[in-house]
Amino acid sequence: MTERSTILRQNVLFWGGVGGLAAVFISAIGMVEVFDGRKVIDPWLSLGYLLLLCIPAAVGFRVSRRVVLEGVAGPVPGKHDIVAGAATGAVTGLVMAGFILLTDAFDLRGVLVNVTPALLDLLTFGQGSATGVLIIVGLGSVLGAFGGAMHLVPARTRSLALRAFLWVLLVGFVELLLGNMLREVRLAAVDDYLFNTSRRVPWYSALTVAALVVVPSVLFRGRSQKLRARFVALSAPRRRRIGFLLAAVFVIFGMVVPANFGPLLNEIMTTVGLFMLMGLGLNIVVGYAGLLDLGYVAFFAVGAYSTAILVSASSPTFTPELAFFSAVPFVILIAALAGLVVGTPVIRMRGDYLAIVTLAFGEIARLVFQADWLKGAFGGAQGIKVDPARIRTMFGYVLVGIGLVALIVGGLRWWAARSLARERGEHDSRATSGAVVAVLGIVAIAVGVAFPDFATWTARGIDTEQIFRFALVFVVIAAFVSWRLEDSRVGRAWMAMREDEHVAEAMGINVVTAKLAAFVTGAVLAAFGGALFAIKIGTIFPASFKIVQSIIILVIVIVGGMGSLRGVALGAVVLIGVLGGPSQPGMLREFEEFKLLIYGVLLVVMMLKRPEGLLPSARRTRELHQEEFLQDAWIKAKADEIEEHA
Amino acid sequence: MASLLEIRGLTKQFGGLRALGGVDFRVEPGEIVSVIGPNGAGKTTFFNTISGLYPPDSGEILFEGSDVAGLNPDQITRRGIARTFQNVRLFPNMTVLENVMVAQHCRTTKGMWPALFQTPGFRREEAEIRERAREVLGFFGTRLVGYRFDQPAFALSYANRRRLEIARAIATQPKLLLLDEPTAGMNPRETLEQTELIGKLRSEKGFTVVVIEHDMKVVRNVSDRVVVLDHGVRIAEGSYEEVSSNEDVIEAYLGRPATKEGA
Numbered sequence: 046m047t048e049r050s051t052i053l054r055q056n057v058l059f060w061g062g063v064g065g066l067a068a069v070f071i072s073a074i075g076m077v078e079v080f081d082g083r084k085v086i087d088p089w090l091s092l093g094y095l096l097l098l099c100i101p102a103a104v105g106f107r108v109s110r111r112v113v114l115e116g117v118a119g120p121v122p123g124k125h126d127i128v129a130g131a132a133t134g135a136v137t138g139l140v141m142a143g144f145i146l147l148t149d150a151f152d153l154r155g156v157l158v159n160v161t162p163a164l165l166d167l168l169t170f171g172q173g174s175a176t177g178v179l180i181i182v183g184l185g186s187v188l189g190a191f192g193g194a195m196h197l198v199p200a201r202t203r204s205l206a207l208r209a210f211l212w213v214l215l216v217g218f219v220e221l222l223l224g225n226m227l228r229e230v231r232l233a234a235v236d237d238y239l240f241n242t243s244r245r246v247p248w249y250s251a252l253t254v255a256a257l258v259v260v261p262s263v264l265f266r267g268r269s270q271k272l273r274a275r276f277v278a279l280s281a282p283r284r285r286r287i288g289f290l291l292a293a294v295f296v297i298f299g300m301v302v303p304a305n306f307g308p309l310l311n312e313i314m315t316t317v318g319l320f321m322l323m324g325l326g327l328n329i330v331v332g333y334a335g336l337l338d339l340g341y342v343a344f345f346a347v348g349a350y351s352t353a354i355l356v357s358a359s360s361p362t363f364t365p366e367l368a369f370f371s372a373v374p375f376v377i378l379i380a381a382l383a384g385l386v387v388g389t390p391v392i393r394m395r396g397d398y399l400a401i402v403t404l405a406f407g408e409i410a411r412l413v414f415q416a417d418w419l420k421g422a423f424g425g426a427q428g429i430k431v432d433p434a435r436i437r438t439m440f441g442y443v444l445v446g447i448g449l450v451a452l453i454v455g456g457l458r459w460w461a462a463r464s465l466a467r468e469r470g471e472h473d474s475r476a477t478s479g480a481v482v483a484v485l486g487i488v489a490i491a492v493g494v495a496f497p498d499f500a501t502w503t504a505r506g507i508d509t510e511q512i513f514r515f516a517l518v519f520v521v522i523a524a525f526v527s528w529r530l531e532d533s534r535v536g537r538a539w540m541a542m543r544e545d546e547h548v549a550e551a552m553g554i555n556v557v558t559a560k561l562a563a564f565v566t567g568a569v570l571a572a573f574g575g576a577l578f579a580i581k582i583g584t585i586f587p588a589s590f591k592i593v594q595s596i597i598i599l600v601i602v603i604v605g606g607m608g609s610l611r612g613v614a615l616g617a618v619v620l621i622g623v624l625g626g627p628s629q630p631g632m633l634r635e636f637e638e639f640k641l642l643i644y645g646v647l648l649v650v651m652m653l654k655r656p657e658g659l660l661p662s663a664r665r666t667r668e669l670h671q672e673e674f675l676q677d678a679w680i681k682a683k684a685d686e687i688e689e690h691a
Numbered sequence: 692m693a694s695l696l697e698i699r700g701l702t703k704q705f706g707g708l709r710a711l712g713g714v715d716f717r718v719e720p721g722e723i724v725s726v727i728g729p730n731g732a733g734k735t736t737f738f739n740t741i742s743g744l745y746p747p748d749s750g751e752i753l754f755e756g757s758d759v760a761g762l763n764p765d766q767i768t769r770r771g772i773a774r775t776f777q778n779v780r781l782f783p784n785m786t787v788l789e790n791v792m793v794a795q796h797c798r799t800t801k802g803m804w805p806a807l808f809q810t811p812g813f814r815r816e817e818a819e820i821r822e823r824a825r826e827v828l829g830f831f832g833t834r835l836v837g838y839r840f841d842q843p844a845f846a847l848s849y850a851n852r853r854r855l856e857i858a859r860a861i862a863t864q865p866k867l868l869l870l871d872e873p874t875a876g877m878n879p880r881e882t883l884e885q886t887e888l889i890g891k892l893r894s895e896k897g898f899t900v901v902v903i904e905h906d907m908k909v910v911r912n913v914s915d916r917v918v919v920l921d922h923g924v925r926i927a928e929g930s931y932e933e934v935s936s937n938e939d940v941i942e943a944y945l946g947r948p949a950t951k952e953g954a
Contacts, residue, residue, distance in 0.1 A: 533806035537792060540785055541782050548782070553798075554765055554797070674843070674846065675845075
């Protein structure tokens with residue numbers, strides 16, 4: 046027993062200290078103060094306080110967390126959990142108190158610019174440092190006890206409460222977007238109810254949101270699991286068909302709806318699309334072929350610059366002023382060439398060496414675009430001005446073209462399958478899919494014809510809504526390409542190369558071609574992103590293509606799940622949509638200053654807790670959890686054996 | 692009849708180490724030849740040089756009459772030489788079926804565009820690849836079929852990994868199979884089975900086989916001819932009986948008996 050209490054005391058001190066340091070850290074870097082402006086529940090709980098006060102509760106919970114072993118009954122939760130939580134919270138409070146007293150006694154602003162009197166005021170709840178210290182220690186232990194008490198609550202209730210809480214938080218965060226959207230779809234009453242006049246969430250709407258989350262999940266308890274189980278039990282082709290259908294619905298939704306999102310969400314979603322595009326491209330290079338490319342931004346830059354030169358009226362020397370979609374084929378060609386140029390010299394490199402060399406290539410690309418002696422072509426540090434209002438798109442022609450191809454392919458397929466079915470007297474599913482493709486083709490032609498301003502040579506001007514639609518089209522193309530290639534001869538060659546290059550070669554795979562194919566495909570997808578970036582941003586200049594872009598694209602792929610399309614898509618939405626891109630705003634504008642910090646923390650946490658990513662591919666999960674897999678397989682084999690004997 | 696593989700004066704040097712010092716070697720179609728020799732004799736280097744992993748320093752490697760020395764491994768595999776590795780080198784995170792499917796790369800042609808548009812030709816080829824993979828795995832009885840198709844290669848037992856490696860080599864549709872210690876690390880029963888399998892590779896599949904092997908029982912049972920390497924040179928060649936009684940061979944394996952002028 047004494048041994049256990051020593052361990053517990055050590056734990057209390059450790060986690061209390063960790064909590065205290067975290068709290069001091071987020072205060073000292075200014076997070077608390079900046080986030081104080083955002084009221085989660087008006088008027089008495091701001092995001093800053095919330096962040097601060099979450100810490101003692103979290104460490105209070107963590108300190109008596111148990112490792113659950115299968116077949117071993119863990120210690121029963123009880124009062125001691127609350128006591129331990131309170132003690133841990135108090136330690137956290139004490140560390141904070143120390144920080145408050147220190148700030149009060151000395152002026153730390155010379156070292157830590159963010160430690161302002163306003164911060165001190167916040168931390169002491171405006172009561173002066175003596176009372177404030179008492180409050181914070183007391184509050185710390187109360188919250189710690191609350192965290193500890195969570196062990197006494199059933200896990201389901203706990204997760205439900207957490208979910209409700211997060212939803213309230215989310216509604217508070219996206220207030221502007223939600224308001225815009227609600228007003229666009231004529232639900233202003235809902236908006237008025239949710240947010241008060243200062244556009245903040247009052248307590249009653251917070252409660253409503255929480256109830257909206259809790260009530261259905263209590264009512265439909267277990268339903269979602271059943272639904273999921275039924276989905277998993279479906280045969281693979283049917284599952285794929287459903288997935289395909291969902292994706293199609295999503296895409297059509299995305300094509301129709303942007304008008305109702307308001308410009309801000311539109312902007313954010315376009316940025317998400319841009320990075321999703323590059324994430325998908327890098328996923329082919331890194332996730333499929335296993336070539337760690339740290340200079341991926343180079344292809345993005347190539348795409349952006351070639352588009353800018355081809356479409357802009359103010360490019361320095363060469364001004365063909367093409368329409369956007371007639372420039373795209375050239376951009377693809379140039380990007381493919383760039384892929385070859387970067388790919389060829391690094392063919393014989395692998396692993397770390399490849400990473401370093403590509404890193405250098407990324408920087409070289411930026412410096413080339415910046416160079417004074419190429420100022421005549423790329424405009425040097427000032428870059429190239431692209432005026433979106435003066436660009437023709439020809440999107441209508443593209444739609445009509447795509448529609449015609451779809452009509453012909455789908456029609457032929459339908460016709461062939463139907464005549465086959467007549468011979469055999471049974472229905473062929475290909476007839477249906479062919480008909481669907483053909484109908485979609487007709488729809489595309491109709492849309493292309495119905496919006497002549499996209500199509501005519503003379504109309505000029507691109508707005509964010511259109512760019513979002515283009516982004517969607519490109520993302521669909523990228524996802525389609527990745528999906529088809531993964532399960533093909535080329536995709537298998539990439540996989541084999543990733544596993545063991547020498548053996549892949551000995552098994553008859555030409556690694557030179559395979560690598561170049563990966564580089565070129567990746568480069569083209571990144572160039573799509575660059576092309577969109579060029580017509581969206583207004584001016585293309587070298588500073589937009591810094592190394593941090595490459596890193597963030599890689600982080601998207603890693604956090605989302607390497608080799609998994611859904612994962613990369615989710616990664617882009619989470620990282621870029623919520624936090625914002627390196628120079629683009631996300632939904633949480635307050636995070637702006639702390640973006641890189643949060644990226645870093647997220648990456649570290651993911652690597653420790655879930656290295657396979659948020660939505661990993663089955664293969665990658667297997668790879669990173671070989672031992673668990675083997676154990677499961679062993680247990681399954683044993684169970685089968687026993688069954689056989691029985 | 693022309694030899695399937697004819698090697699003349701093959702040398703390979705690693706810095707100051709002469710791994711192969713002018714090896715002459717010949718395999719007739721339909722033969723099973725064993726290559727034996729003590730550790731460090733250059734057997735695996737010999738295989739690596741034939742299969743193109745190392746370019747030879749000098750010498751000729753004539754396969755079906757044309758020189759393949761200096762070609763890339765994938766080109767050599769395409770010509771019809773497949774191999775396994777001494778320290779089993781599968782693609783551990785690919786499934787059993789995928790391992791065999793990927794090995795058909797050099798016998799198939801459909802690239803990116805057909806894959807993107809799922810042309811009828813592409814579908815047909817994919818179906819064929821899958822079918823052939825199942826067929827090849829079926830060659831090993833029940834060991835690599837059924838639920839094993841979709842297991843990752845790392846989940847296989849050691850013996851099954853060796854079998855899968857052979858399956859993968861077969862899937863490249865070679866004329867000549869180079870097996871590098873196919874029974875290493877197997878128990879006596881598995882070794883026996885593997886020995887029979889090597890025989891079947893010739894009798895049922897019609898492959899010509901070159902085996903590196905340490906287990907003399909296996910060597911005696913499978914080989915038409917035995918070639919002994921030591922220090923990168925061929926020191927003996929002949930039937931198992933001839934070779935096993937050869938003075939030089941015994942010396943290479945057991946060392947020179949201590950004599951007065953020796954030491």
